[in-house]
Amino acid sequence: MSGTLIIAEHRQGELCQATLETITSAIKSHTPDIRVVVIGKQIEPFIEAVRIEGILEVIAIRTSSNDFDPDLYAVTLTMLINSYHPELILLPHTVNTIGYAAAVAADQRLGFATDVFDFSISNGIVTAIRSGYGQKVNVELGFPENRPVCLTLRPNIWKPLQANKAGIVIEIHPPVYSARCRHETYLEPKSSGDIDIPGAAFILSIGRGVADEKNVEEFLELADSLGATLGCSRPIADNGWLPKARQVGQSGKTASNCKLYIAMGISGSVQHLAGMKHVENIVAINTDREASIFNYARYGIVADMFEIAEELRNQFPE
Amino acid sequence: MKILVPIKQVVTLDEDFEFTPDNRDVDHDFHIYDLNEWDDYSLEEALLIKESNDSPIEIIVCTVGNEYADESLRKCLAKGADRAIRVWSNELKNTDSIGIARIIAHIARREEPQLILTGVQSSDFAHSTTGVATAGILGWPYAAVVNRFEPDHDFTKASILRELEGGLEEAMNIDLPAVITIQVGINKPRYASLRGIKQAQSIPIEEATPDSLGMIDSEIGESGSASIIKKMFIPEKLSTAIIIEGTPAQQASKLAKIINDFKGV
Ligand SMILES: Cc1cc2nc3c(=O)[nH]c(=O)nc-3n(C[C@H](O)[C@H](O)[C@H](O)COP(=O)(O)OP(=O)(O)OC[C@H]3O[C@@H](n4cnc5c(N)ncnc54)[C@H](O)[C@@H]3O)c2cc1C
Ligand SMILES: Nc1ncnc2c1ncn2[C@@H]1O[C@H](COP(=O)(O)O)[C@@H](O)[C@H]1O
Numbered sequence: 001m002s003g004t005l006i007i008a009e010h011r012q013g014e015l016c017q018a019t020l021e022t023i024t025s026a027i028k029s030h031t032p033d034i035r036v037v038v039i040g041k042q043i044e045p046f047i048e049a050v051r052i053e054g055i056l057e058v059i060a061i062r063t064s065s066n067d068f069d070p071d072l073y074a075v076t077l078t079m080l081i082n083s084y085h086p087e088l089i090l091l092p093h094t095v096n097t098i099g100y101a102a103a104v105a106a107d108q109r110l111g112f113a114t115d116v117f118d119f120s121i122s123n124g125i126v127t128a129i130r131s132g133y134g135q136k137v138n139v140e141l142g143f144p145e146n147r148p149v150c151l152t153l154r155p156n157i158w159k160p161l162q163a164n165k166a167g168i169v170i171e172i173h174p175p176v177y178s179a180r181c182r183h184e185t186y187l188e189p190k191s192s193g194d195i196d197i198p199g200a201a202f203i204l205s206i207g208r209g210v211a212d213e214k215n216v217e218e219f220l221e222l223a224d225s226l227g228a229t230l231g232c233s234r235p236i237a238d239n240g241w242l243p244k245a246r247q248v249g250q251s252g253k254t255a256s257n258c259k260l261y262i263a264m265g266i267s268g269s270v271q272h273l274a275g276m277k278h279v280e281n282i283v284a285i286n287t288d289r290e291a292s293i294f295n296y297a298r299y300g301i302v303a304d305m306f307e308i309a310e311e312l313r314n315q316f317p318e
Numbered sequence: 319m320k321i322l323v324p325i326k327q328v329v330t331l332d333e334d335f336e337f338t339p340d341n342r343d344v345d346h347d348f349h350i351y352d353l354n355e356w357d358d359y360s361l362e363e364a365l366l367i368k369e370s371n372d373s374p375i376e377i378i379v380c381t382v383g384n385e386y387a388d389e390s391l392r393k394c395l396a397k398g399a400d401r402a403i404r405v406w407s408n409e410l411k412n413t414d415s416i417g418i419a420r421i422i423a424h425i426a427r428r429e430e431p432q433l434i435l436t437g438v439q440s441s442d443f444a445h446s447t448t449g450v451a452t453a454g455i456l457g458w459p460y461a462a463v464v465n466r467f468e469p470d471h472d473f474t475k476a477s478i479l480r481e482l483e484g485g486l487e488e489a490m491n492i493d494l495p496a497v498i499t500i501q502v503g504i505n506k507p508r509y510a511s512l513r514g515i516k517q518a519q520s521i522p523i524e525e526a527t528p529d530s531l532g533m534i535d536s537e538i539g540e541s542g543s544a545s546i547i548k549k550m551f552i553p554e555k556l557s558t559a560i561i562i563e564g565t566p567a568q569q570a571s572k573l574a575k576i577i578n579d580f581k582g583v
């Protein structure tokens with residue numbers, strides 16, 4: 001067993017940024033013999049994009065479609081494990097990886113951990129760190145001996161290096177398999193009307209702490225009087241209390257131009273953070289002083305969001 | 319026809335929690351239990367499928383956990399699940415989500431459901447592993463992060479939507495039987511009725527063990543798992559937040575100043 005396998009991910013003609021981060025993590029952690037696998041139809045641009053200094057090879061696997069197919073990715077990974085006997089398999093922790101990696105890990109009896117944000121490998125022994133208990137603790141994991149270890153890596157941790165035509169490109173035939181879950185089409189998110197989370201410089205966001213649909217209105221008004229755009233965490237949109245266009249996070253919008261983000265009653269899940277943790281000024285208001293959002297905030301207020309909202313209204317009369 | 323719904327009793331932590339002496343877990347005295355949020359939605363989806371189908375469907379909920387987990391199974395029975403299975407034995411203490419998938423796969427082999435609905439993830443550890451791993455062990459088709467599920471009339475295929483990053487959705491078509499991991503928001507989970515809660519009390523929860531399911535040693539507990547917890551520790555603060563102290567009025571006036579500074583007032 002030796003070497004590192006990385007499976008690249010792409011969608012709608014774009015390489016997934018987290019793939020570059022994953023390659024970078026391998027290079028920075030000095031994992032042995034890094035091979036990056038690119039699967040799909042029009043893959044030339046992806047092949048070039050992953051040729052970062054430090055990789056050994058790009059394995060190009062040409063198929064009849066560019067779309068993700070869980071069976072194709074699983075069967076291909078299994079084939080490569082059996083031909084290369086890697087000691088480490090690194091994948092970006094994305095919706096597509098969630099959609100096949102565990103099937104291979106269980107079937108091939110790999111060591112396995114997901115959403116890992118730190119790892120090391122020395123003398124073939126892999127150690128990984130991930131979160132537990134709603135991110136209130138970190139968990140250090142070890143793996144069964146003498147098995148390849150597959151880790152899915154949290155996005156936005158490793159800053160991607162630039163490609164520079166490093167490594168050599170080899171071609172491998174795709175495996176023979178039958179697709180049991182077939183791509184049909186993509187549905188773009190509904191137009192967000194005049195709600196513009198990506199464009200907003202100042203966002204006031206509410207989470208499950210708001211407790212009830214009837215409490216939402218007062219925060220719409222508060223955001224208005226502060227001159228902020230109202231955002232929300234996922235449960236608020238799932239409940240239909242606010243339109244999906246206001247949802248910040250992995251499956252919602254990214255606060256791309258935000259300079260001030262006030263998070264009220266939001267715990268700070270990985271998926272919410274994905275849309276806002278880059279903001280320079282984050283103010284977190286939460287009754288739980290151990291909420292993970294405080295780890296990413298510049299200012300923390302341990303208090304009831306309703307009381308703070310009430311007092312803020314006094315400070316900013318209409 | 320049967321639908322199997324594996325559920326997890328998740329843990330939130332009490333304030334000021336402490337670790338166990340070996341530092342491999344949080345002391346159970348600080349555990350607060352609840353049914354995983356995602357499993358509310360997968361159970362609801364099963365109930366909706368049952369209600370919209372002419373032929374009878376049996377919904378079986380199952381969990382791997384000690385007797386505390388009965389409470390979550392009862393909650394599912396109260397909402398309308400037909401049967402509940404709880405698997406436990408002391409050897410299962412250090413089982414990770416791949417090891418749990420091995421147990422669920424054994425239940426599936428015994429019950430032969432046409433569909434397995436898990437949650438996308440558990441709210442406490444967010445592995446996003448168990449459902450897809452179960453499919454890998456069974457050799458079944460699978461799809462993860464599904465927010466629409468429409469089986470065809472004879473239940474051999476289903477049209478699904480997968481929720482991708484940024485709100486993009488992907489329409490796919492999947493062969494059944496399959497394992498589907500259900501995303502929150504796919505439906506509106508119901509509350510249990512008083513009548514349902516009462517009726518649930520009289521439904522026995524089947525207690526199974528790895529042994530009674532016919533599992534072999536290499537599948538059980540740590541041997542069947544893909545990772546081992548070495549230790550837990552408190553995350554280092556990434557950015558040391560400046561904590562604004564005082565009464566709510568004082569805190570709000572500091573916040574007002576931050577807002578005004580930002581606006582250049
Ligand atoms: C594939 C996938 C994609 C996802 N995408 C997203 C996404 O895009 N965006 C997103 O947000 N989530 C997303 N999620 C969901 C995410 O995992 C969390 O479930 C969600 O972010 C939790 O929202 P929350 O913080 O509002 O709720 P909770 O985690 O329940 O937190 C509520 C917080 O409010 C605090 N609180 C309660 N009452 C008060 C009060 N009176 N005053 C102040 N504080 C109070 C509590 O202490 C707690 O910290 C996704 C999940 C998956 C699996
Ligand atoms: N102990 C368990 N018993 C039964 N099902 C579980 C258990 N743990 C996880 N699951 C199922 O797997 C889903 C995802 O959990 P996880 O893979 O731990 O993130 C949950 O929503 C449950 O459907």
